[in-house]
Amino acid sequence: MKRSIAICAVICAAGMMLAGCGANNAAKTDDGIIQAYDTEPQKPITPGDSDEKGSTRVAQMIYEGLVNYNADGSTRNAVAKSIEPNADSTSFTITIKDGWKFTDGTPVTAESFTKAWSYAANATNAMKNAWCFSSIKGYDELQKKGVSKDAQLSGLKVVDDHTFTVDMTAPNSTFPTQLGYIAFAPVPESAFKDMKKFGESPVGNGPYKLTGWDHGKSITLRPNDGYQGDRRARNKGIDFHIYTKNDAAYSDLQAGNIDVLDDIPTVALKSFQSNKAITSYNSAGAQFQGFTIPVALKHFGMDQEGRLRRAALSYAIDREQIASKIFFGTRTPATDFLAPTVSGHSEDIKGDEVLDHDAAKAKELWAQADAISKYDGKFELAYNADQGHKEWVDAVCNQLKNTLGIDAAGKPFPTTSEYFDTLDSATPTFAFYTNWIADWPSAGDFLVTLYASSSMNGVGSNTGNYSNAEFDTLLDKAAASTSEDDANAYYHSAEEILFKDLPTIPLWNVNTVGATGKDVHDVEFMFNKTPLYWKITKG
Known part of the structure; x- marks a missing residue:
């Protein structure tokens, strides 16, 4: 098995136009759905547990937080109507907009945020993004052994359905900027019955909804018609194809079987910018190795x-x-x-x-x-x-x-x-x-x-x-x-x-390095190297 995979990778790296050299068997399509590269998410796709690109590529499209980021990293309000600090940034009053709903039809409320954050911060729940909440009062208490999985951050207080306050352990002037990260997105009440099961078929409030996850093969997203924000999908959906080798994905890109690749294989770095079969991108990026x-x-x-x-x-x-x-x-x-x-x-x-x-x-x-x-x-x-x-x-x-x-x-x-x-x-x-x-x-x-x-x-x-x-x-x-x-x-x-x-x-x-097919348009990459999938069109 290992030898077969290795041979496949070598063939792909040589530039042969073979589809299906990865695990996904991507197929050419012209229906306005963006075919994109991904790897198998490590964990179920929830805000609290999504911290590597396999999951965050998807999570960023199906959830919407209080703010979101422009391509240059500047923030703009999303679900938030206002985020007001006190004089020394030790407390924030957050008001959310009316009318936001999850794709299951339930409303997004202040408690959708406070309960999601508390669940993610709670050590009993072993969420990868728990650290994101370490500056909020009550975090240390939630790290104690044996704490109830339902215990809440004491620094979060719900005022009404559209307002909550956040008390910090110390001044934190950068807190509003952090709120665009996926960890701070809300989840519906149904998630807390079984967060792991919820993450297999997540319900979000973002520009897309997840309609299928065939583990090791693909993740399917389609536009969320009830989406209230400014990242409304300009395409008919995204099919993420899961690869175990990025050189196989590069071969599929050249063959026209996928449209977007944000991880150019090492063997192609010398030539991808002169490859006439694709459109290449290379600029400074916010990635440390x-x-x-x-x-x-x-x-x-x-x-x-x-x-x-x-x-x-x-x-x-x-x-x-x-x-x-x-x-x-x-x-x-x-x-x-x-x-x-x-x-x-x-x-x-x-x-x-x-x-x-x-x-x-x-x-x-x-x-x-x-x-x-x-x-x-x-x-x-x-x-x-x-x-x-x-x-x-x-x-x-x-x-x-x-x-x-x-x-x-x-x-x-x-x-x-x-x-x-x-x-x-x-x-x-x-x-x-x-x-x-x-x-x-x-x-x-x-x-x-x-x-x-x-x-x-x-x-x-x-x-x-x-x-x-x-x-x-x-x-x-x-x-x-x-x-x-x-x-x-x-x-x-x-x-x-x-x-x-x-x-x-x-x-x-x-660097921010990527490539797309020739019939793909309106491509931008975020400050964190992630394509703005919702903007991409083709045809």
Whole structure:
């Protein structure tokens, strides 16, 4: 079976016009329905549990939150009529518009938000997006062992059907900007009977409704005729085709069997912009990539030895070479822990010299670490093989092997869902590929999500379980700042700590790269690289 899949991928990469080289068997269609690429969602599609692209591509189309984002990351009200902060942004009064309904006909009320947020924040319910609510009063109480699954965030108060208040644990001036992220969308009352079952056939209030999910093959969306917002579908629907190999999807795109692909395979990066069979896109994007080393991994703890080894690994990597030879200008070597299109991104953070390629320095630091405790392990770098990471992972591991003289190798997982399931199930005993695309256009989205103590232990994406009290304090001060410049100054100080500790080794930023068929029009990509599917037309 593995050999057959590998052969299929090679044939597709060679550019043969074969449909069905993935698991989906996409078929050519001219009925005004957009045929799009996706991967199998890791979890049922609910606001609280959708945090990787397989699920968020879909979730963003079937749910509508209080605000939504323009392509450049600026916000506009959606379900919200108004979001009013008090003087120091420790409390917000939110009023929602009348007339919004879920596709089951029930009204969207203030409680549709407060109950959804509380359910997602509650540790008993084990939702991936729980961390998003950590700044709301009552979050810590909901993290206690044995808490009732129905327990509510104490900081949320329903005033009436169209009004609720949000009390924060500390000033949070960026809170209104965060509200466009999928975690903050509402769900109907029926969801709370069985959230997992609900997520298999979700009921939303967005521009589309989910009409079918054939696991491993396709997810079908059709326009929601009752939709009240300004993202009204300009096409007749979206058929998401699920692939286990993005090079198979690229072959289907060339053959005209799918219309939109937002994940160009590595083997096509050199040529896709000159491919006359498709329309290509390549611009700066809000995506960070690196690899995380769990703090519990032997020889890599947050002590002198561990910090020396982490720095040695970073110095051993020639990011420029990989960006040029493997990614052909669609990646930019990282200069910090953010991304170029995000406010706060900098090329001048104290300690960022650790991102330079310096083989001699790498060997020196590794030797210093060996003097403390001799390294006796195999360095494994895990990744999801269905997303085309093998080439760069092999390149990084070869650089580590050649520079440091260690046994370094990739550790592939067949699918994205298996990869994340493994990372979620226990503390990893290996380094692993880390990818983050901005949920909202703020430095805090990257730094809080990936490195804050509040995002540890399965309630966020701090899967390496990094914790630093000084770092957390700086994040709190940034959130409390009333100006963006003041906030970014705190974020830069926080990044100085990250450059010392290196919980994640930054590698590069990913451009917004994608392609569509020639008969597809009105294509735009969001600041977070997601196509604005509702705008796309064809014919």
